[in-house]
Amino acid sequence: MNILLIGPPGAGKGSQAEKLVSQKAFKHLSTGDLFRKALREKTPLGLKAGSYVDRGALVPDSITIGLVEEALGDFTGNVIFDGFPRTVPQSEALDQFLQKRDQKLDHVISLEVSDDVVLRRLTGRRWAPQSGKIYHVDFNPPKNSGKCDETGEELAIRSDDRPEVVQSRLKNFREITWPLLKHYKIRGILKEVNGEGAPEKIFQSIVSFLK
Ligand code: AP5
Numbered sequence: 001m002n003i004l005l006i007g008p009p010g011a012g013k014g015s016q017a018e019k020l021v022s023q024k025a026f027k028h029l030s031t032g033d034l035f036r037k038a039l040r041e042k043t044p045l046g047l048k049a050g051s052y053v054d055r056g057a058l059v060p061d062s063i064t065i066g067l068v069e070e071a072l073g074d075f076t077g078n079v080i081f082d083g084f085p086r087t088v089p090q091s092e093a094l095d096q097f098l099q100k101r102d103q104k105l106d107h108v109i110s111l112e113v114s115d116d117v118v119l120r121r122l123t124g125r126r127w128a129p130q131s132g133k134i135y136h137v138d139f140n141p142p143k144n145s146g147k148c149d150e151t152g153e154e155l156a157i158r159s160d161d162r163p164e165v166v167q168s169r170l171k172n173f174r175e176i177t178w179p180l181l182k183h184y185k186i187r188g189i190l191k192e193v194n195g196e197g198a199p200e201k202i203f204q205s206i207v208s209f210l211k
Helices: 013-023 031-040 044-054 061-072 088-099 115-123 163-186 199-210
Strands: 002-006 027-030 079-082 107-112 125-127 134-136 190-194
Touching: 002 013, 002 163, 013 027, 013 079, 013 134, 013 199, 027 031, 027 061, 031 044, 031 061, 031 079, 044 061, 061 088, 088 163, 107 163, 107 199, 115 125, 115 163, 163 190, 190 199
Parallel strands: 002 079, 002 107, 027 079, 107 190
Antiparallel strands: 125 134
16 A cells, blocks of 8 residues: 655644554655755765745655656555645656556555644654654653653754744745645545544544445
């Protein structure tokens, strides 16, 4: 089964993907995580993508599509796509990529949240660069303040969580990614889920839909 989690920044895509992966046999493919890893390791890809990510702009399609193809390689199991596709060319590339493997995108889960909630979530988000685990100072605090529960590493604030950058990410979502929702609705594979409320409740809505 191939699932896409789609929604504005801070909708909870990464948090819900983490839960799904821990309970079901899925590979979690997050383009945001892949870009952040490349940035941290200062790879050629990181150097190319860094300026886009830091200012909240979309990384060009050719770079992003190449990255996803490389990350999937020969993998043919269940995938949760998180943050990819975000543009029409990316969506077409994914369809072609899956077709070549006699697969398709089975479900698109749209997490719906208001801009106010997005801002509250992103200003309090902390993340662990090594483990990739996501926290929130109020809604999902670590056991020891400022440290990752899993690795003990120092938690960081994402450079693109600055309020002015969040505004530009929200604008990109509305203008560039939003039209994809209509496209998936017409295909009959879109499921809209209320992304506000307790993470566990949202997770249960997703799981009961997938069942
Ligand atoms: P990416 O990392 O994908 O960022 P995003 O889509 O903006 O989403 P976020 O990671 O900010 O939020 P999320 O929905 O995963 O929420 P989370 O679970 O963390 O992309 C970053 C950048 O990379 C892009 O801006 C772009 O530059 C580039 N990029 C990536 N993909 C690309 C593509 N396909 N094409 C081109 N460029 C691309 O939750 C947020 C916070 O809220 C956390 O603190 C969490 O603990 C908390 N939280 C979550 N759920 C709840 C809840 N139910 N209640 C309370 N708090 C909650």
